[in-house]
Amino acid sequence: MDSARGKPAVETAPxxxxxxxxxxxxxxFLVGTDxxxxxxxxxxxxxxxxxxxxxxxxxxxxxxxxxVVASPFAGWLSDRWDRATVLVGALVLFSLANIGTALxxxxxxxxxxxxxxxxxxxxxxPTVYALVSTRVRPQARAQVLAVVGSGLLTALWVGAPAxxxxxxxxxWQAAFVILAAGTFLLAFPxxxxxxxxxxxxxxxxxxxxxRAGRTGRTGAGVVVCAVAVTALWALSVYGLYTFLxxxxxxxxxxxxxxxxxxxxxVGAVIGGQVGGRSADRTGAVRVTRTALALTAVxxxxxxxxYPVTWAxxxxxxxxxxxxxAFFPAQQRHLVDLFPERATAMLSWNNSALxxxxxxxxxxxxQIVDALGYPELLYVCAAVAVSACLVARGRPARNRGKExxxxxxRGKExxxxxxxxxxxxx
Numbered sequence: 028m029d030s031a032r033g034k035p036a037v038e039t040a041p042x043x044x045x046x047x048x049x050x051x052x053x054x055x056f057l058v059g060t061d062x063x064x065x066x067x068x069x070x071x072x073x074x075x076x077x078x079x080x081x082x083x084x085x086x087x088x089x090x091x092x093x094x095v096v097a098s099p100f101a102g103w104l105s106d107r108w109d110r111a112t113v114l115v116g117a118l119v120l121f122s123l124a125n126i127g128t129a130l131x132x133x134x135x136x137x138x139x140x141x142x143x144x145x146x147x148x149x150x151x152x153p154t155v156y157a158l159v160s161t162r163v164r165p166q167a168r169a170q171v172l173a174v175v176g177s178g179l180l181t182a183l184w185v186g187a188p189a190x191x192x193x194x195x196x197x198x199w200q201a202a203f204v205i206l207a208a209g210t211f212l213l214a215f216p217x218x219x220x221x222x223x224x225x226x227x228x229x230x231x232x233x234x235x236x237x238r239a240g241r242t243g244r245t246g247a248g249v250v251v252c253a254v255a256v257t258a259l260w261a262l263s264v265y266g267l268y269t270f271l272x273x274x275x276x277x278x279x280x281x282x283x284x285x286x287x288x289x290x291x292x293v294g295a296v297i298g299g300q301v302g303g304r305s306a307d308r309t310g311a312v313r314v315t316r317t318a319l320a321l322t323a324v325x326x327x328x329x330x331x332x333y334p335v336t337w338a339x340x341x342x343x344x345x346x347x348x349x350x351x352a353f354f355p356a357q358q359r360h361l362v363d364l365f366p367e368r369a370t371a372m373l374s375w376n377n378s379a380l381x382x383x384x385x386x387x388x389x390x391x392x393q394i395v396d397a398l399g400y401p402e403l404l405y406v407c408a409a410v411a412v413s414a415c416l417v418a419r420g421r422p423a424r425n426r427g428k429e430x431x432x433x434x435x436r437g438k439e440x441x442x443x444x445x446x447x448x449x450x451x452x
Contacts, residue, residue: 269387
């Protein structure tokens with residue numbers, strides 16, 4: 028990081044110990060479990076409240092829409108207030124929303140509690156990432172954020188299946204009571220662990236107008252195209268996931284839900300790690316396009332083998348591996364494309380993710396009721412194809428100009444970075 032006069036800025040971050048990182052991971056795991064556990068619990072919720080599975084699918088939609096709408100305001104609030112205080116308040120609200128979910132006497136109130144939970148989650152996830160990223164050493168930032176982010180994916184194969192088993196044997200309300208207790212308990216260490224920690228040196232204020240100008244000239248169209256790919260990907264992937272338990276219950280395979288979710292979740296975790304490493308080595312754009320193409324092909328394969336459980340499990344695991352390789356590569360691509368406002372772009376990317384989740388819950392239920400689950404997968408595969416086409420046709424920044432900017436910055440700083448290494452465009 029260079030200062031305004033072209034001299035290296037002094038690093039002030041001492042790094043994070045294992046404790047805060049584990050705390051951040053647990054927070055993401057519980058929030059992710061709350062999101063993902065609803066899908067396998069939909070049949071039980073529908074039977075308990077006497078509503079259709081299509082209606083219960085809107086619970087996921089309500090959570091996602093609330094997240095998308097609240098996310099910009101939550102980020103604004105977190106940047107202007109003490110982040111630890113915002114996080115503690117969000118966790119307490121999240122806990123109260125889950126207690127409300129467990130105690131809701133009817134579908135209407137249950138829908139309201141999921142909206143409140145979505146608002147709380149919008150203030151929880153981004154704030155956790157901000158607290159970690161501003162305190163970890165810059166040279167280890169991406170690695171630590173990847174570890175914290177893996178809590179969400181672990182929720183797919185540990186939290187969600189555990190919640191499904193709990194729902195079958197104890198009742199779906201118990202899953203939300205446990206989540207409420209967990210998030211409430213985590214609020215206490217979060218109130219203290221982030222206090223009085225130095226923050227890494229930021230870019231000098233004099234650089235901000237120049238960087239903002241370069242970003243503004245990029246154009247809104249590039250931003251929309253970049254995050255639209257994420258929304259289409261999420262619709263394709265979570266259309267399959269959201270109604271997986273519903274389809275298996277209707278086919279008399281309810282006992283297979285938990286272990287098939289484990290297969291899916293393990294594939295997703297492995298895919299995320301593979302996608303991140305591949306993006307660093309071979310290029311983010313290449314990985315996103317390849318992952319989207321494989322997602323489309325493998326989703327058709329999952330639909331074809333759906334009646335045969337063992338073949339379905341194999342195809343499901345491979346599909347999750349290919350599908351979730353997309354997301355870390357997409358994040359890397361957005362940071363490369365918009366280095367001057369990476370945090371804002373990643374926030375918009377998360378909002379696009381939840382737009383896709385909302386559409387998956389709202390549209391997927393209608394398709395399953397009208398046509399069936401395998402037919403939903405064919406539709407989702409077509410969406411993945413469209414995402415691949417958008418990814419191939421989306422605008423890119425002027426690489427020549429970007430290289431010139433880097434070379435210019437290299438000259439201003441004497442052509443070297445700390446340690447005597449030459450700056451290479």
